[in-house]
Amino acid sequence: MLFPTPEFALFFCVVFCASWAAIARPQTRKFILLGASYFFYGYWDWRFMGLLAFSSAVNYLAGRIIADASASVVRRRTLIAAIAINLSVLAGFKYAGFFMTSLGDALALAGLERDLPLLQIVLPVGISFFTFQGISYVVDVYREETPAVRSPVDLFLYISFFPQLVAGPIVRAAWFLPQLEQAPKLTRAALCLGLTLILLGLFKKMVIANYLATELVDTVFIDPAGYSSLDLLVAIYGYAIQIYCDFSGYSDIAIGVAALLGYSFHRNFDQPYRASSLQDFWRRWHISLSQWLRDYLYKPLGGSRFGRTSTYRNLAITMLLGGIWHGAAWTFIVWGAIHAAVLAAERALRRRPQSTEAAHATIRPHFIVSAGKIALTFHIVCLSWIFFRAEDFAAAFSYLHQLSVLSTELIAATPFLTALVIASLAAQFLPAHSVERLSARLEPLPVVLLAAGFAISLLAIDLVAPEGMAPFIYFQF
Protein backbone atom coordinates (compact mmCIF):
# COMPACT_ATOMS: atom_id res chain seq x y z
CA MET A 1 0.00 0.00 0.00
CA LEU A 2 1.74 3.13 -1.25
CA PHE A 3 1.14 6.49 0.41
CA PRO A 4 -0.09 8.32 -2.72
CA THR A 5 -2.95 5.92 -3.45
CA PRO A 6 -6.69 5.92 -2.72
CA GLU A 7 -6.23 2.65 -0.79
CA PHE A 8 -3.88 4.36 1.65
CA ALA A 9 -6.17 7.42 1.91
CA LEU A 10 -9.06 5.14 2.87
CA PHE A 11 -6.89 3.10 5.25
CA PHE A 12 -5.58 6.23 6.93
CA CYS A 13 -9.03 7.77 7.38
CA VAL A 14 -10.18 4.59 9.15
CA VAL A 15 -7.06 4.49 11.36
CA PHE A 16 -7.33 8.20 12.15
CA CYS A 17 -10.97 7.89 13.27
CA ALA A 18 -10.49 4.60 15.14
CA SER A 19 -7.34 5.67 16.96
CA TRP A 20 -8.75 9.02 18.11
CA ALA A 21 -12.03 7.36 19.10
CA ALA A 22 -9.95 5.34 21.56
CA ILE A 23 -8.23 8.40 23.05
CA ALA A 24 -9.57 7.61 26.53
CA ARG A 25 -8.18 4.04 26.38
CA PRO A 26 -4.44 4.34 25.62
CA GLN A 27 -3.82 0.58 25.60
CA THR A 28 -6.65 -0.01 23.12
CA ARG A 29 -5.30 2.82 20.99
CA LYS A 30 -1.89 1.13 20.88
CA PHE A 31 -3.51 -2.15 19.82
CA ILE A 32 -5.40 -0.33 17.06
CA LEU A 33 -2.20 1.28 15.77
CA LEU A 34 -0.31 -2.02 16.05
CA GLY A 35 -3.03 -3.90 14.17
CA ALA A 36 -3.12 -1.17 11.51
CA SER A 37 0.67 -1.32 11.15
CA TYR A 38 0.67 -5.10 10.63
CA PHE A 39 -2.22 -4.79 8.17
CA PHE A 40 -0.27 -2.09 6.30
CA TYR A 41 2.83 -4.32 6.18
CA GLY A 42 0.90 -7.49 5.33
CA TYR A 43 -0.80 -5.70 2.43
CA TRP A 44 2.52 -6.02 0.56
CA ASP A 45 3.29 -9.58 1.48
CA TRP A 46 1.59 -11.20 4.45
CA ARG A 47 4.38 -13.82 4.73
CA PHE A 48 6.80 -11.20 6.09
CA MET A 49 4.54 -10.19 8.98
CA GLY A 50 6.12 -13.10 10.86
CA LEU A 51 9.59 -11.72 10.17
CA LEU A 52 8.57 -8.32 11.53
CA ALA A 53 7.13 -9.96 14.64
CA PHE A 54 10.27 -12.12 15.05
CA SER A 55 12.53 -9.05 14.82
CA SER A 56 10.40 -7.21 17.38
CA ALA A 57 10.31 -10.22 19.73
CA VAL A 58 14.10 -10.67 19.60
CA ASN A 59 14.70 -7.01 20.42
CA TYR A 60 12.05 -6.97 23.15
CA LEU A 61 13.55 -10.02 24.88
CA ALA A 62 17.11 -8.72 24.47
CA GLY A 63 16.09 -5.39 25.99
CA ARG A 64 14.46 -7.11 28.96
CA ILE A 65 17.43 -9.42 29.60
CA ILE A 66 19.92 -6.54 29.36
CA ALA A 67 17.84 -4.39 31.73
CA ASP A 68 17.27 -7.16 34.27
CA ALA A 69 20.76 -8.69 34.28
CA SER A 70 23.20 -7.50 36.89
CA ALA A 71 26.27 -9.25 35.47
CA SER A 72 27.96 -7.17 32.80
CA VAL A 73 29.01 -10.30 30.89
CA VAL A 74 25.35 -11.35 30.48
CA ARG A 75 24.41 -7.87 29.32
CA ARG A 76 27.26 -7.78 26.83
CA ARG A 77 26.61 -11.27 25.44
CA THR A 78 22.91 -10.52 25.05
CA LEU A 79 23.71 -7.32 23.18
CA ILE A 80 26.11 -9.16 20.85
CA ALA A 81 23.56 -11.95 20.27
CA ALA A 82 20.75 -9.48 19.51
CA ILE A 83 22.90 -7.49 17.06
CA ALA A 84 24.09 -10.74 15.44
CA ILE A 85 20.50 -11.99 14.99
CA ASN A 86 19.36 -8.64 13.57
CA LEU A 87 22.27 -8.46 11.15
CA SER A 88 21.94 -12.15 10.18
CA VAL A 89 18.33 -11.64 9.17
CA LEU A 90 19.29 -8.55 7.16
CA ALA A 91 22.28 -10.29 5.59
CA GLY A 92 20.30 -13.42 4.75
CA PHE A 93 17.58 -11.58 2.88
CA LYS A 94 19.59 -8.74 1.43
CA TYR A 95 23.15 -9.89 0.83
CA ALA A 96 23.15 -13.68 0.36
CA GLY A 97 22.54 -13.43 -3.40
CA PHE A 98 25.14 -10.67 -3.78
CA PHE A 99 27.68 -12.71 -1.80
CA MET A 100 27.16 -15.83 -3.94
CA THR A 101 27.40 -13.86 -7.19
CA SER A 102 30.56 -12.05 -6.03
CA LEU A 103 32.09 -15.34 -4.85
CA GLY A 104 31.31 -16.94 -8.21
CA ASP A 105 32.92 -13.98 -10.04
CA ALA A 106 36.02 -14.14 -7.80
CA LEU A 107 36.39 -17.90 -8.33
CA ALA A 108 36.02 -17.43 -12.08
CA LEU A 109 38.71 -14.74 -12.03
CA ALA A 110 41.03 -17.14 -10.21
CA GLY A 111 40.31 -19.83 -12.80
CA LEU A 112 38.28 -21.91 -10.33
CA GLU A 113 34.87 -21.52 -11.93
CA ARG A 114 32.09 -23.29 -10.02
CA ASP A 115 28.33 -23.63 -10.49
CA LEU A 116 27.19 -21.90 -7.33
CA PRO A 117 23.48 -21.84 -6.51
CA LEU A 118 21.73 -18.76 -7.89
CA LEU A 119 19.91 -17.18 -4.96
CA GLN A 120 16.87 -15.11 -5.78
CA ILE A 121 15.50 -14.07 -2.43
CA VAL A 122 12.52 -11.75 -2.17
CA LEU A 123 13.58 -8.71 -0.14
CA PRO A 124 11.06 -7.90 2.61
CA VAL A 125 10.16 -4.25 2.18
CA GLY A 126 11.58 -1.99 4.89
CA ILE A 127 13.89 -4.65 6.37
CA SER A 128 16.88 -2.27 6.48
CA PHE A 129 14.85 0.31 8.35
CA PHE A 130 13.22 -1.88 10.99
CA THR A 131 16.46 -3.80 11.57
CA PHE A 132 18.31 -0.54 12.28
CA GLN A 133 15.54 0.58 14.63
CA GLY A 134 15.75 -2.72 16.50
CA ILE A 135 19.53 -2.47 16.86
CA SER A 136 19.34 1.14 18.06
CA TYR A 137 16.83 0.13 20.75
CA VAL A 138 18.95 -2.74 22.11
CA VAL A 139 22.15 -0.66 22.05
CA ASP A 140 20.42 2.28 23.77
CA VAL A 141 19.12 -0.04 26.50
CA TYR A 142 22.65 -1.48 26.91
CA ARG A 143 24.11 2.03 27.13
CA GLU A 144 21.35 2.93 29.61
CA GLU A 145 20.29 5.79 27.37
CA THR A 146 16.74 4.48 27.23
CA PRO A 147 14.92 2.16 29.68
CA ALA A 148 13.83 -1.27 28.45
CA VAL A 149 10.09 -1.27 27.81
CA ARG A 150 7.92 -3.49 30.00
CA SER A 151 5.04 -3.77 27.55
CA PRO A 152 5.74 -5.83 24.43
CA VAL A 153 2.97 -3.85 22.68
CA ASP A 154 5.04 -0.67 22.99
CA LEU A 155 8.12 -2.27 21.49
CA PHE A 156 6.20 -4.03 18.72
CA LEU A 157 4.50 -0.73 17.87
CA TYR A 158 7.82 1.15 17.91
CA ILE A 159 9.34 -1.30 15.40
CA SER A 160 6.27 -1.58 13.17
CA PHE A 161 4.58 1.86 13.36
CA PHE A 162 3.28 2.15 9.80
CA PRO A 163 4.21 5.76 8.87
CA GLN A 164 7.95 5.00 9.14
CA LEU A 165 7.93 1.21 8.69
CA VAL A 166 8.93 0.74 5.06
CA ALA A 167 11.16 3.70 4.21
CA GLY A 168 11.97 5.54 7.41
CA PRO A 169 12.81 7.93 8.87
CA ILE A 170 14.73 5.68 11.26
CA VAL A 171 13.06 6.63 14.51
CA ARG A 172 15.00 6.28 17.78
CA ALA A 173 13.42 4.48 20.71
CA ALA A 174 14.43 7.35 22.99
CA TRP A 175 12.30 9.74 20.90
CA PHE A 176 9.30 7.53 20.24
CA LEU A 177 8.73 5.33 23.31
CA PRO A 178 8.24 8.25 25.74
CA GLN A 179 5.51 9.56 23.40
CA LEU A 180 3.63 6.26 23.87
CA GLU A 181 3.65 6.88 27.62
CA GLN A 182 2.01 10.28 27.30
CA ALA A 183 -1.70 10.94 26.73
CA PRO A 184 -2.12 11.35 22.96
CA LYS A 185 -3.13 14.81 21.79
CA LEU A 186 -3.73 16.52 18.49
CA THR A 187 -2.92 20.21 18.60
CA ARG A 188 -3.88 22.70 15.89
CA ALA A 189 -0.13 23.09 15.16
CA ALA A 190 0.28 19.32 14.63
CA LEU A 191 -2.86 19.19 12.46
CA CYS A 192 -1.68 22.04 10.20
CA LEU A 193 1.91 20.77 10.04
CA GLY A 194 0.73 17.24 9.27
CA LEU A 195 -1.55 18.39 6.43
CA THR A 196 1.12 20.72 5.00
CA LEU A 197 3.76 17.99 5.05
CA ILE A 198 1.40 15.47 3.42
CA LEU A 199 0.64 17.92 0.59
CA LEU A 200 4.30 18.82 0.16
CA GLY A 201 5.33 15.16 0.14
CA LEU A 202 2.65 14.24 -2.38
CA PHE A 203 3.69 17.12 -4.66
CA LYS A 204 7.36 16.12 -4.44
CA LYS A 205 6.64 12.47 -5.20
CA MET A 206 3.63 12.51 -7.53
CA VAL A 207 4.60 15.52 -9.61
CA ILE A 208 8.34 16.25 -9.52
CA ALA A 209 9.83 12.80 -8.90
CA ASN A 210 7.37 11.00 -11.19
CA TYR A 211 7.83 13.36 -14.15
CA LEU A 212 11.60 13.31 -13.86
CA ALA A 213 11.73 9.53 -13.41
CA THR A 214 9.40 8.53 -16.21
CA GLU A 215 10.19 11.18 -18.83
CA LEU A 216 13.87 11.94 -18.31
CA VAL A 217 16.01 9.88 -15.94
CA ASP A 218 14.85 6.34 -16.78
CA THR A 219 14.97 7.02 -20.52
CA VAL A 220 18.47 8.50 -20.45
CA PHE A 221 19.97 5.92 -18.07
CA ILE A 222 18.74 3.02 -20.24
CA ASP A 223 20.77 4.22 -23.23
CA PRO A 224 23.16 7.07 -22.38
CA ALA A 225 24.93 6.69 -25.74
CA GLY A 226 21.74 7.75 -27.50
CA TYR A 227 21.73 11.22 -25.92
CA SER A 228 23.92 14.30 -25.92
CA SER A 229 26.22 15.30 -23.06
CA LEU A 230 23.91 18.19 -22.20
CA ASP A 231 20.94 15.80 -22.01
CA LEU A 232 22.99 13.59 -19.70
CA LEU A 233 23.97 16.54 -17.55
CA VAL A 234 20.34 17.64 -17.13
CA ALA A 235 19.36 14.00 -16.50
CA ILE A 236 21.85 13.58 -13.67
CA TYR A 237 20.70 16.88 -12.14
CA GLY A 238 17.20 15.47 -12.69
CA TYR A 239 18.12 12.27 -10.86
CA ALA A 240 19.53 14.30 -7.96
CA ILE A 241 16.16 16.06 -7.73
CA GLN A 242 14.17 12.86 -8.35
CA ILE A 243 15.82 10.89 -5.55
CA TYR A 244 15.54 13.88 -3.21
CA CYS A 245 11.84 14.43 -3.98
CA ASP A 246 11.10 10.71 -3.95
CA PHE A 247 12.70 10.03 -0.60
CA SER A 248 12.13 13.33 1.20
CA GLY A 249 8.57 13.30 -0.16
CA TYR A 250 8.04 9.90 1.48
CA SER A 251 9.60 11.20 4.72
CA ASP A 252 7.39 14.32 4.64
CA ILE A 253 4.26 12.19 4.27
CA ALA A 254 5.45 9.82 7.03
CA ILE A 255 6.14 12.71 9.42
CA GLY A 256 2.82 14.33 8.46
CA VAL A 257 0.82 11.12 8.97
CA ALA A 258 2.51 10.53 12.35
CA ALA A 259 1.73 14.14 13.37
CA LEU A 260 -1.96 13.59 12.58
CA LEU A 261 -1.91 10.55 14.85
CA GLY A 262 -0.33 12.64 17.62
CA TYR A 263 3.34 11.61 17.30
CA SER A 264 6.30 13.77 16.49
CA PHE A 265 9.20 12.59 14.28
CA HIS A 266 12.38 14.55 13.62
CA ARG A 267 12.96 15.97 10.16
CA ASN A 268 14.88 13.70 7.79
CA PHE A 269 16.03 16.22 5.14
CA ASP A 270 17.09 19.84 5.34
CA GLN A 271 17.65 21.33 1.86
CA PRO A 272 20.65 19.05 1.16
CA TYR A 273 21.71 20.57 -2.16
CA ARG A 274 22.54 23.88 -0.52
CA ALA A 275 25.31 22.11 1.44
CA SER A 276 28.71 23.76 1.12
CA SER A 277 30.69 20.60 1.91
CA LEU A 278 30.06 16.88 1.95
CA GLN A 279 30.08 16.93 5.74
CA ASP A 280 27.38 19.58 5.57
CA PHE A 281 25.53 17.45 3.00
CA TRP A 282 25.38 14.53 5.46
CA ARG A 283 23.93 16.84 8.10
CA ARG A 284 21.10 17.57 5.68
CA TRP A 285 20.55 14.31 3.72
CA HIS A 286 18.77 11.29 5.25
CA ILE A 287 19.54 12.75 8.66
CA SER A 288 18.15 9.75 10.57
CA LEU A 289 20.53 7.36 8.73
CA SER A 290 23.61 9.59 9.01
CA GLN A 291 22.96 10.06 12.74
CA TRP A 292 22.42 6.31 13.13
CA LEU A 293 25.70 5.55 11.36
CA ARG A 294 27.46 8.17 13.48
CA ASP A 295 26.10 6.92 16.83
CA TYR A 296 26.11 3.15 16.26
CA LEU A 297 29.06 2.67 13.89
CA TYR A 298 31.46 5.62 13.52
CA LYS A 299 31.68 6.53 17.22
CA PRO A 300 31.91 2.92 18.51
CA LEU A 301 34.74 2.39 16.01
CA GLY A 302 36.58 5.24 17.73
CA GLY A 303 35.34 8.19 15.69
CA SER A 304 38.02 10.86 15.44
CA ARG A 305 39.48 10.23 18.89
CA PHE A 306 42.55 8.16 18.01
CA GLY A 307 44.48 10.12 15.44
CA ARG A 308 44.32 10.85 11.77
CA THR A 309 44.81 7.35 10.34
CA SER A 310 42.18 5.76 12.53
CA THR A 311 39.76 8.61 11.78
CA TYR A 312 40.11 8.06 8.04
CA ARG A 313 39.72 4.31 8.48
CA ASN A 314 36.56 4.79 10.56
CA LEU A 315 35.18 7.22 8.01
CA ALA A 316 35.88 4.76 5.18
CA ILE A 317 34.27 1.83 7.03
CA THR A 318 31.21 3.90 7.90
CA MET A 319 30.64 5.23 4.39
CA LEU A 320 31.33 1.88 2.67
CA LEU A 321 28.88 0.13 4.98
CA GLY A 322 26.48 3.05 4.47
CA GLY A 323 26.84 2.42 0.74
CA ILE A 324 26.13 -1.30 0.95
CA TRP A 325 23.20 -0.64 3.31
CA HIS A 326 21.51 0.94 0.29
CA GLY A 327 21.81 -2.16 -1.83
CA ALA A 328 23.79 -5.31 -2.45
CA ALA A 329 25.85 -4.13 -5.41
CA TRP A 330 29.38 -2.89 -6.04
CA THR A 331 28.03 0.35 -7.49
CA PHE A 332 26.67 1.27 -4.04
CA ILE A 333 30.08 0.53 -2.52
CA VAL A 334 31.69 2.90 -5.04
CA TRP A 335 29.04 5.50 -4.15
CA GLY A 336 30.08 5.12 -0.48
CA ALA A 337 33.77 5.19 -1.43
CA ILE A 338 33.39 8.51 -3.30
CA HIS A 339 31.71 10.02 -0.26
CA ALA A 340 34.35 8.57 2.10
CA ALA A 341 37.22 9.88 -0.05
CA VAL A 342 35.80 13.40 -0.29
CA LEU A 343 34.89 13.51 3.41
CA ALA A 344 38.48 12.45 4.23
CA ALA A 345 39.88 15.10 1.84
CA GLU A 346 37.71 17.78 3.44
CA ARG A 347 38.91 16.74 6.88
CA ALA A 348 42.55 16.79 5.74
CA LEU A 349 42.16 20.26 4.21
CA ARG A 350 40.50 21.59 7.36
CA ARG A 351 43.45 20.40 9.45
CA ARG A 352 45.99 22.52 7.53
CA PRO A 353 47.27 25.40 9.66
CA GLN A 354 45.84 28.71 8.49
CA SER A 355 47.32 32.18 8.53
CA THR A 356 45.46 34.79 10.59
CA GLU A 357 44.08 36.38 7.42
CA ALA A 358 42.91 33.06 6.04
CA ALA A 359 41.34 32.17 9.38
CA HIS A 360 39.55 35.52 9.38
CA ALA A 361 38.36 34.92 5.83
CA THR A 362 36.72 31.62 6.85
CA ILE A 363 34.49 33.42 9.34
CA ARG A 364 32.50 35.11 6.61
CA PRO A 365 33.36 33.71 3.17
CA HIS A 366 32.70 35.79 0.12
CA PHE A 367 29.44 35.03 -1.68
CA ILE A 368 31.32 33.70 -4.72
CA VAL A 369 33.40 31.37 -2.54
CA SER A 370 30.24 30.07 -0.84
CA ALA A 371 28.48 29.60 -4.18
CA GLY A 372 31.57 27.81 -5.54
CA LYS A 373 31.65 25.44 -2.56
CA ILE A 374 27.93 24.68 -2.93
CA ALA A 375 28.32 24.04 -6.67
CA LEU A 376 31.37 21.82 -6.13
CA THR A 377 29.62 19.80 -3.41
CA PHE A 378 26.52 19.41 -5.59
CA HIS A 379 28.57 18.14 -8.53
CA ILE A 380 30.48 15.65 -6.37
CA VAL A 381 27.15 14.37 -5.07
CA CYS A 382 25.86 14.16 -8.68
CA LEU A 383 28.96 12.20 -9.73
CA SER A 384 28.29 9.70 -6.94
CA TRP A 385 24.60 9.52 -7.96
CA ILE A 386 25.68 8.18 -11.38
CA PHE A 387 27.08 5.06 -9.67
CA PHE A 388 24.10 4.91 -7.34
CA ARG A 389 21.61 4.96 -10.23
CA ALA A 390 23.49 2.89 -12.82
CA GLU A 391 22.65 -0.82 -13.13
CA ASP A 392 26.36 -1.74 -13.15
CA PHE A 393 29.84 -0.32 -13.70
CA ALA A 394 29.57 -0.63 -17.49
CA ALA A 395 26.46 1.56 -17.48
CA ALA A 396 28.07 4.10 -15.13
CA PHE A 397 31.23 4.39 -17.23
CA SER A 398 29.20 4.57 -20.43
CA TYR A 399 27.31 7.50 -18.87
CA LEU A 400 30.54 9.22 -17.83
CA HIS A 401 32.07 8.64 -21.26
CA GLN A 402 29.08 10.14 -23.05
CA LEU A 403 29.17 13.13 -20.67
CA SER A 404 32.77 13.80 -21.71
CA VAL A 405 31.88 13.97 -25.43
CA LEU A 406 30.53 17.52 -24.85
CA SER A 407 27.70 17.32 -27.39
CA THR A 408 24.90 19.82 -26.84
CA GLU A 409 21.72 18.78 -28.69
CA LEU A 410 18.81 18.54 -26.25
CA ILE A 411 16.35 15.71 -26.96
CA ALA A 412 15.24 14.19 -23.66
CA ALA A 413 15.59 17.33 -21.53
CA THR A 414 12.54 19.25 -22.79
CA PRO A 415 11.87 22.83 -21.61
CA PHE A 416 9.20 21.46 -19.22
CA LEU A 417 11.57 18.98 -17.59
CA THR A 418 14.50 21.41 -17.53
CA ALA A 419 12.29 24.03 -15.86
CA LEU A 420 11.22 21.40 -13.31
CA VAL A 421 14.87 20.67 -12.48
CA ILE A 422 15.81 24.38 -12.25
CA ALA A 423 12.78 25.27 -10.10
CA SER A 424 13.42 22.32 -7.78
CA LEU A 425 17.07 23.27 -7.37
CA ALA A 426 16.07 26.88 -6.70
CA ALA A 427 13.66 25.66 -3.99
CA GLN A 428 16.67 24.34 -2.08
CA PHE A 429 17.58 27.97 -1.38
CA LEU A 430 14.25 28.99 0.16
CA PRO A 431 14.59 30.32 3.72
CA ALA A 432 15.10 27.58 6.31
CA HIS A 433 11.97 26.22 8.05
CA SER A 434 9.66 27.62 5.35
CA VAL A 435 7.25 24.69 5.76
CA GLU A 436 6.97 25.17 9.51
CA ARG A 437 6.39 28.90 9.02
CA LEU A 438 3.73 28.28 6.37
CA SER A 439 1.94 25.78 8.60
CA ALA A 440 2.07 28.24 11.55
CA ARG A 441 0.31 30.80 9.35
CA LEU A 442 -2.46 28.29 8.62
CA GLU A 443 -3.22 27.64 12.30
CA PRO A 444 -5.58 30.61 12.90
CA LEU A 445 -7.62 29.91 9.74
CA PRO A 446 -11.18 28.56 10.15
CA VAL A 447 -11.67 24.85 9.46
CA VAL A 448 -13.76 25.56 6.34
CA LEU A 449 -10.86 27.42 4.75
CA LEU A 450 -8.38 24.74 5.78
CA ALA A 451 -10.63 22.05 4.30
CA ALA A 452 -11.07 23.97 1.04
CA GLY A 453 -7.34 24.67 0.79
CA PHE A 454 -6.38 21.05 1.47
CA ALA A 455 -8.98 19.63 -0.93
CA ILE A 456 -8.09 22.01 -3.78
CA SER A 457 -4.33 21.47 -3.31
CA LEU A 458 -4.83 17.70 -3.32
CA LEU A 459 -6.92 17.92 -6.48
CA ALA A 460 -4.34 20.18 -8.15
CA ILE A 461 -1.58 17.66 -7.40
CA ASP A 462 -3.70 14.84 -8.81
CA LEU A 463 -4.52 16.78 -11.99
CA VAL A 464 -0.96 17.94 -12.65
CA ALA A 465 0.72 14.60 -11.84
CA PRO A 466 1.50 12.18 -14.68
CA GLU A 467 -0.48 8.96 -15.13
CA GLY A 468 0.84 5.99 -13.18
CA MET A 469 3.58 6.14 -10.63
CA ALA A 470 7.30 5.30 -10.48
CA PRO A 471 8.01 3.09 -7.44
CA PHE A 472 9.59 4.70 -4.39
CA ILE A 473 13.36 4.37 -4.80
CA TYR A 474 14.03 3.68 -1.14
CA PHE A 475 11.56 0.75 -0.97
CA GLN A 476 14.25 -1.44 -2.52
CA PHE A 477 16.59 -0.67 0.38
Add this chain to the structure above:
Amino acid sequence: MEHEKSSKDTTSVNVRAGIVIFIAAGAVFALFGSNELVSMAYDLPENAWTAPLVSTAEDWHQAMQALGPAAAAQAVRDAVAELRLFGWS
Protein backbone atom coordinates in the same frame (compact mmCIF):
# COMPACT_ATOMS: atom_id res chain seq x y z
CA MET B 1 -6.64 17.67 35.92
CA GLU B 2 -8.04 20.86 34.41
CA HIS B 3 -5.15 20.98 31.94
CA GLU B 4 -5.71 17.34 30.91
CA LYS B 5 -9.41 18.02 30.28
CA SER B 6 -8.63 21.10 28.23
CA SER B 7 -6.05 19.12 26.20
CA LYS B 8 -8.68 16.43 25.49
CA ASP B 9 -11.19 19.07 24.44
CA THR B 10 -8.66 20.67 22.10
CA THR B 11 -7.80 17.27 20.68
CA SER B 12 -11.48 16.47 20.05
CA VAL B 13 -11.95 19.78 18.24
CA ASN B 14 -8.88 19.15 16.07
CA VAL B 15 -9.88 15.54 15.34
CA ARG B 16 -13.29 16.77 14.19
CA ALA B 17 -11.53 19.40 12.07
CA GLY B 18 -9.37 16.64 10.57
CA ILE B 19 -12.43 14.56 9.70
CA VAL B 20 -14.12 17.58 8.06
CA ILE B 21 -10.95 18.19 6.02
CA PHE B 22 -10.79 14.55 4.86
CA ILE B 23 -14.48 14.55 3.91
CA ALA B 24 -14.00 17.79 1.93
CA ALA B 25 -11.01 16.29 0.11
CA GLY B 26 -13.02 13.15 -0.69
CA ALA B 27 -15.95 15.22 -1.98
CA VAL B 28 -13.75 17.38 -4.23
CA PHE B 29 -12.01 14.26 -5.53
CA ALA B 30 -15.39 12.62 -6.27
CA LEU B 31 -16.53 15.71 -8.18
CA PHE B 32 -13.41 16.36 -10.25
CA GLY B 33 -11.79 12.92 -10.30
CA SER B 34 -14.86 10.94 -11.38
CA ASN B 35 -12.92 9.31 -14.23
CA GLU B 36 -10.45 7.94 -11.66
CA LEU B 37 -13.36 6.54 -9.65
CA VAL B 38 -14.35 4.59 -12.77
CA SER B 39 -10.77 3.27 -13.17
CA MET B 40 -10.68 2.28 -9.51
CA ALA B 41 -14.04 0.51 -9.81
CA TYR B 42 -12.77 -1.45 -12.84
CA ASP B 43 -9.63 -2.42 -10.87
CA LEU B 44 -11.76 -4.19 -8.25
CA PRO B 45 -12.08 -7.97 -8.60
CA GLU B 46 -15.14 -8.91 -10.64
CA ASN B 47 -17.99 -10.30 -8.54
CA ALA B 48 -21.61 -9.70 -7.61
CA TRP B 49 -20.62 -7.10 -4.99
CA THR B 50 -18.41 -4.98 -7.26
CA ALA B 51 -20.58 -5.00 -10.40
CA PRO B 52 -23.00 -2.37 -8.99
CA LEU B 53 -20.00 -0.24 -7.96
CA VAL B 54 -18.76 -0.15 -11.55
CA SER B 55 -22.13 0.92 -12.92
CA THR B 56 -22.57 3.51 -10.12
CA ALA B 57 -19.10 4.95 -10.83
CA GLU B 58 -19.91 5.13 -14.56
CA ASP B 59 -23.26 6.84 -13.90
CA TRP B 60 -21.55 9.28 -11.53
CA HIS B 61 -18.84 10.07 -14.09
CA GLN B 62 -21.48 10.72 -16.77
CA ALA B 63 -23.28 13.06 -14.38
CA MET B 64 -20.05 14.93 -13.66
CA GLN B 65 -19.37 15.21 -17.37
CA ALA B 66 -22.81 16.67 -17.91
CA LEU B 67 -22.45 19.09 -14.98
CA GLY B 68 -18.94 20.23 -15.88
CA PRO B 69 -16.41 19.23 -13.16
CA ALA B 70 -15.09 16.25 -15.16
CA ALA B 71 -14.59 18.44 -18.24
CA ALA B 72 -12.84 21.13 -16.16
CA ALA B 73 -10.46 18.52 -14.74
CA GLN B 74 -9.77 17.19 -18.24
CA ALA B 75 -9.04 20.75 -19.46
CA VAL B 76 -6.37 21.13 -16.76
CA ARG B 77 -4.83 17.77 -17.72
CA ASP B 78 -4.80 18.77 -21.39
CA ALA B 79 -3.12 22.10 -20.57
CA VAL B 80 -0.36 20.31 -18.64
CA ALA B 81 0.05 17.81 -21.48
CA GLU B 82 0.51 20.71 -23.94
CA LEU B 83 3.10 22.28 -21.68
CA ARG B 84 5.03 19.03 -21.67
CA LEU B 85 5.09 18.91 -25.47
CA PHE B 86 6.90 22.25 -25.91
CA GLY B 87 10.26 21.82 -27.60
CA TRP B 88 13.36 23.99 -27.73
CA SER B 89 12.72 25.11 -31.31
